Amino acid sequence: NAGVTQTPKFRVLKTGQSMTLLCAQDMNHEYMYWYRQDPGMGLRLIHYSVGEGTTAKGEVPDGYNVSRLKKQNFLLGLESAAPSQTSVYFCATAMGDRHTDTQYFGPGTRLTVL
């Protein structure tokens, strides 16, 4: 039972390159989230999904796209990376019961855009 895993752990990109971050969960959770963490700013929500085949925008969605083709996977894409997207990216999952929910976080992906 791995919980929430993220691939890759580290990545360095050049400006304009593209990449996809993968979040995988084996907890059968309905809800999945992508956050970014920047120094002094806490975590900010990029996109989220309330179920397979659905996605929605969070606080800072510009420059990112997401897909949830399978319940257990949530992909975050950068089509044309910019230095401003240098950050640590965290995926989180939640069961989907608002009154008792806890969000479980993955270990993070550290991305540097040169």
Add this chain to the structure above:
Amino acid sequence: AQSVTQPDIHITVSEGASLELRCNYSYGATPYLFWYVQSPGQGLQLLLKYFSGDTLVQGIKGFEAEFKRSQSSFNLRKPSVHWSDAAEYFCAVALGVDSSYKLIFGSGTRLLVRP
């Protein structure tokens, strides 16, 4: 707009001393509140959460937090700090979305523990 403020960027305490980390929120309705801890190079781990009921909430690792509506606060406390508690601590408030919620985080407080 909903927000969370953690006024202390860094706090240093001696091992065995008591700890209080401050958190203030801005939210119109009754908030759902959380404290998470992040060890270096790790993801976030839930310490405790407040949804309703008793305003004093017990969490893991000997932590507790008290919800004070009149002060819009949800401060985290521990009576005796251990060296392994050195980490970054985040307070968060939940905003409803569909049948679940999304989290608004504070900027974090880094705890340093002196031997």
